[in-house]
Amino acid sequence: MTTDNNPLLDFSGLPRFDAIQPSHVRPSITHLLTASRTLVDRLADDPAPATWDGFAAPLTDGIEELSRAWGIVGHLHSVNDIPEWRDAYNEMLPEVSRFYAELGQNLKLFAKYKAIREGGEYENLSSARRKIVDNEVRDFRLSGAELPEEQKPRFQAIQEELASLAAKFSENVLDATNAFAEYVTGEAEVAGLPPDVVEAAREAAAKDGKEGWKFTLHMPSYWPVLQFADSRRLRKTLYRASATRASEFGPEKLDNTPIIKRILELRREEAQMLGYASYAEVSLVPKMAESVPQVMSFLRDLAAKAKPFAEKDVAELRDFARSELGLEQLEAWDYSYASEKLRQARYAFSEQDVKQYFTEPKVLAGLFHVIESLYGLHIKPDTAPVWHEDVRFFRIENAAGQLVGQFYLDPYARETKRGGAWMDEAITRRKTAAGIQTPVAYLNCNFPRPVGEKNGQPRPATFSHGDVETLFHETGHGLHHLLTRVEELGVSGIHGVEWDAVELPSQFMENYCWEWEVVQQMSGHVDTGEPLPHPLFNKMLAARNFQSGMMTLRQIEFALFDILLHSADFNPSGSRGVLDLLAEVRREVAVVFPPEWNRFPNSFSHIFAGGYAAGYYSYKWAEVLSADSYAAFEEAGSPFDPVVGKRFLDEIIAAGGARAAIENFRAFRGRDPQVDALLRHSGMIPA
Numbered sequence: 001m002t003t004d005n006n007p008l009l010d011f012s013g014l015p016r017f018d019a020i021q022p023s024h025v026r027p028s029i030t031h032l033l034t035a036s037r038t039l040v041d042r043l044a045d046d047p048a049p050a051t052w053d054g055f056a057a058p059l060t061d062g063i064e065e066l067s068r069a070w071g072i073v074g075h076l077h078s079v080n081d082i083p084e085w086r087d088a089y090n091e092m093l094p095e096v097s098r099f100y101a102e103l104g105q106n107l108k109l110f111a112k113y114k115a116i117r118e119g120g121e122y123e124n125l126s127s128a129r130r131k132i133v134d135n136e137v138r139d140f141r142l143s144g145a146e147l148p149e150e151q152k153p154r155f156q157a158i159q160e161e162l163a164s165l166a167a168k169f170s171e172n173v174l175d176a177t178n179a180f181a182e183y184v185t186g187e188a189e190v191a192g193l194p195p196d197v198v199e200a201a202r203e204a205a206a207k208d209g210k211e212g213w214k215f216t217l218h219m220p221s222y223w224p225v226l227q228f229a230d231s232r233r234l235r236k237t238l239y240r241a242s243a244t245r246a247s248e249f250g251p252e253k254l255d256n257t258p259i260i261k262r263i264l265e266l267r268r269e270e271a272q273m274l275g276y277a278s279y280a281e282v283s284l285v286p287k288m289a290e291s292v293p294q295v296m297s298f299l300r301d302l303a304a305k306a307k308p309f310a311e312k313d314v315a316e317l318r319d320f321a322r323s324e325l326g327l328e329q330l331e332a333w334d335y336s337y338a339s340e341k342l343r344q345a346r347y348a349f350s351e352q353d354v355k356q357y358f359t360e361p362k363v364l365a366g367l368f369h370v371i372e373s374l375y376g377l378h379i380k381p382d383t384a385p386v387w388h389e390d391v392r393f394f395r396i397e398n399a400a401g402q403l404v405g406q407f408y409l410d411p412y413a414r415e416t417k418r419g420g421a422w423m424d425e426a427i428t429r430r431k432t433a434a435g436i437q438t439p440v441a442y443l444n445c446n447f448p449r450p451v452g453e454k455n456g457q458p459r460p461a462t463f464s465h466g467d468v469e470t471l472f473h474e475t476g477h478g479l480h481h482l483l484t485r486v487e488e489l490g491v492s493g494i495h496g497v498e499w500d501a502v503e504l505p506s507q508f509m510e511n512y513c514w515e516w517e518v519v520q521q522m523s524g525h526v527d528t529g530e531p532l533p534h535p536l537f538n539k540m541l542a543a544r545n546f547q548s549g550m551m552t553l554r555q556i557e558f559a560l561f562d563i564l565l566h567s568a569d570f571n572p573s574g575s576r577g578v579l580d581l582l583a584e585v586r587r588e589v590a591v592v593f594p595p596e597w598n599r600f601p602n603s604f605s606h607i608f609a610g611g612y613a614a615g616y617y618s619y620k621w622a623e624v625l626s627a628d629s630y631a632a633f634e635e636a637g638s639p640f641d642p643v644v645g646k647r648f649l650d651e652i653i654a655a656g657g658a659r660a661a662i663e664n665f666r667a668f669r670g671r672d673p674q675v676d677a678l679l680r681h682s683g684m685i686p687a
Contacts, residue, residue: 001031008069014406014440015072015426018385022088025073029092032066033099039063040103043112050112051121052129056136059109060489061432068427070096075424075442077167080387081174081416090167097163101156104143113137128658132490135286135657142285147273155273158266165263169246170418170609172254173602176245177217178415179254182237185212192230194352196462197221200451217242218413220448226336228352239333240597247599256602263608264565264572278568283614288498288621288661295563295617302620302675303556303589309549309684310591317342317547332594339547347543349536351464357523357532358468359460360411360450366522367475370512371396374645375483375653382406388414390449396482405429405439405482411471412461413446420605421445421470423477423506428495431487439493441478445470454527462526465540469510476509477502479653486656496657499615503622504629504661505653511630511681514544515639545683552620552682553589559617561585562607566614625665627677632669 003010007019008028039062043055050056070092077089103109113136116122122130140146144155183205184190190198190213201213201221208214215221215238225238246256267279276282280292289295321327321338324345330338344350368379382395390412396404408426410417426440447470450461463471480502481493489495494502512518516537523532561582564570570581578601586593594600606612629648636644651668665673679685 001027006031008072009065011065011068014384016385017076017387020072020076022084025088025092028069029066029073029096032069033095036063036066036099040106040109044106044108049119050115052116052125055112056116056129056133063103064430064489066096066099071424071426075426076387078422078424079410079414079417079444081171081418086171090164093163093167094160097160098156101143101159104140105145105147105152105155106140107145110137110140110145113140126488128486128488128491131496131658132488135490135496138286142274142282144274151273155270158270158273162263162266162270165259165266166609169256169259169263170605172246172256172259173605173609174418176250176254176603177419179250180217180241180245181208182215182234182241183208183210183212184215184231184234189213189231189234190229192228193224194228194355196448196451197224197228200448203451217245218415219419219446220413223336226333227340229337232334235333235337236331242603243332243594243598243600245599245603247602249597249599256608257599260578260601260608261572264570264578267566267613268572278566280563280566280568280614283566286498287500287615287618289500289617292563292567295621296560298621299556299560299563299617300589303553303560305679305684306549306552306556306682307589307591310553311549313547313550314591320345332592332598335592343543343546347539347546349539349543351466354532354536354540355462355464356526357530357536358463358465359524359526360447360463361460362522362524363463363468363471366518367472369521370472370509370518371475371479373640375479375649377404377483384408390414403438405441407441407443407478407482410442410444411447412449417444417446418605419446421474423474423481425481425493428481428489429484429487429492430489436487439482439484441481443471443474443478445474447471459526465513468522469513472509472513473506476506479509480505480656483649483653484656485654486658488658491657493656498657498661499611500618500621501625501661501664503619504625504665507619507623507626508629508648511626512639514541518639548682548684550591552684553591555620557585557590558604558606559620560589561601562612562616563614565607624675624678625661625673627681628669628673629665630681631677 001009003012006024006028007016008024009031010016039059043059046055048054073089073092076085113133117133117137122133125133144152147155190201198213201215204214204216205212215225215234217238222238222242226235229235244250246254248255248257271277271279271282274282278292284290284292284295289298317335317338318330320342321330321334325338325341327334327338340351371377371379376399378397380395380397382393384393384406386393386408388410390410392409393406394409395406398404422444424442424444426442427437429439430437447463447467448461450458452459477494484493486492516534519537520531524530564581564585565578570576572578582601607616612618629652632644632648633639633641647668652664655664662672676685
């Protein structure tokens with residue numbers, strides 16, 4: 001094989017998405033696995049004393065190519081989940097999982113890292129390299145390196161099965177989402193919906209050769225129905241279809257119920273093999289949080305603070321729905337609709353009104369202006385092969401015009417693209433023999449695409465303010481990856497950053513969506529081009545914490561369910577089921593209760609397919625860090641204060657995982673984090 005006949009083996013630059021095909025996966029990954037195993041064996045059997053340059057560096061260099069190639073395959077599986085890519089990914093997933101499981105259990109490699117840590121060279125290594133060595137020793141232990149030899153095959157088998165189950169879970173959710181469509185023909189069914197949503201639904205129906213309108217469970221279609229559709233029947237139909245996705249209420253082959261049980265059983269078995277009482281304990285070893293009781297206490301304390309506000313929120317909503325909407329009993333499919341009506345009544349504006357001001361070109365320009373103002377950078381359009389015609393590519397340059405990083409932006413929802421929004425790495429910054437490797441990121445969202453024309457030209461896509469926050473959030477992750485100054489792969493960018501701190505830069509960026517000088521610049525009405533009126537912005541600010549108590553409790557519900565699900569007290573093979581546990585959590589913290597047939601866990605991809613197992617609390621944990629970080633700018637009197645901005649870049653963004661996250665925070669803030677800023681930003685204590 002050569003780079004000419006297999007572009008997955010070409011690491012000379014950007015991925016060659018114009019040439020990479022599913023048929024390239026098996027030969028390239030097999031080749032790289034063989035090369036990686038050969039390297040591992042050579043380094044493991046080398047009798048020379050282990051050193052950074054003689055052992056750790058070449059091991060990192062040799063395995064990075066496999067990681068990069070497999071990362072491309074995984075990315076294409078996520079954004080172009082056609083049968084050919086799904087088959088190519090799943091065919092090699094067990095082989096790749098087996099390699100990394102074997103790597104993590106290799107006692108010879110483990111001994112060499114321990115020898116470096118215990119040897120005289122360790123103290124002379126850079127702090128970044130010492131952190132890598134420490135992380136490796138920890139991770140070898142968590143990977144079963146110290147297990148008795150007779151147990152290692154079983155541990156490896158668990159890792160392989162878990163990887164396959166996670167992929168299957170995600171695929172089932174996507175397939176169940178795509179399997180549903182609701183076609184309607186009566187005008188009454190689309191009453192209340194925004195014109196662009198109605199037009200998109202009409203185009204979708206026409207594409208299928210049908211009259212009327214087509215609605216799906218993809219967010220650009222689903223969410224506006226729940227929020228704006230006057231048709232209670234349509235809202236209920238879509239809500240039930242979404243809430244029962246990948247469950248026993250649909251095709252058996254797409255039911256995630258047995259997958260959930262099996263995943264939990266395997267995680268529990270894995271934890272016990274490692275000598276821990278629960279998978280939650282294993283999950284917390286590399287995180288900021290110190291123990292399961294600490295996480296539970298954090299969540300329950302926050303719930304106690306939020307619950308009075310949430311109870312007030314829901315009481316007001318029910319009263320409004322009864323008196324103004326004629327809804328005596330609020331059902332699960334009514335809450336978003338009634339909330340939007342109450343928001344309009346209380347603050348005299350609609351989210352749909354706001355959406356007309358956030359066109360895609362203006363939002364991107366505003367986002368880039370924030371980054372450029374904060375960090376003294378320049379963002380410019382760039383060119384690269386892409387996997388879909390919707391994808392854009394950009395470059396980031398410093399003040400001297402030097403390339404800092406590049407990123408792809410894939411903004412719109414597609415049937416072949418998994419839901420949600422996420423950042424992933426394509427290439428990580430590191431120092432190589434050829435110089436500094438420029439980092440590259442993927443930013444993936446599921447926003448509504450442009451619909452209709454204006455003066456013979458396609459109208460730009462319009463984003464809700466929530467969409468704008470999502471874009472800023474994912475870009476925050478991207479900046480964490482792209483603006484690192486660390487040159488060691490293992491702690492560069494987001495590598496080595498504690499999972500419960502990794503959301504700090506992303507949630508931090510959301511604050512800029514609420515600054516008038518930012519909103520003014522990045523808004524322009526889709527028809528007139530006029531910026532968002534200041535009175536309307538003031539209404540948005542007044543409504544910013546609308547139902548924040550309810551929303552906070554909802555996140556705590558998910559987080560507490562997750563940590564308890566993976567705790568020692570829950571046995572997935574016992575008589576108390578997953579839904580029983582979820583009901584218990586809701587009785588403890590919730591103020592809104594969904595129908596009995598709701599199967600939320602069956603599409604909870606974050607914890608069953610997305611790396612957040614026993615870690616969903618990270619969103620609230622990191623929100624404390626991000627709110628407190630942004631408070632430093634508030635205290636300085638400007639969201640673009642250059643001194644604070646430089647310190648945030650230096651101590652948080654650029655520092656990567658080379659230091660413990662708490663040390664990064666203390667270096668920036670001069671103290672430990674405090675919850676007050678989060679409560680204040682959420683309207684749960686006086687400003």
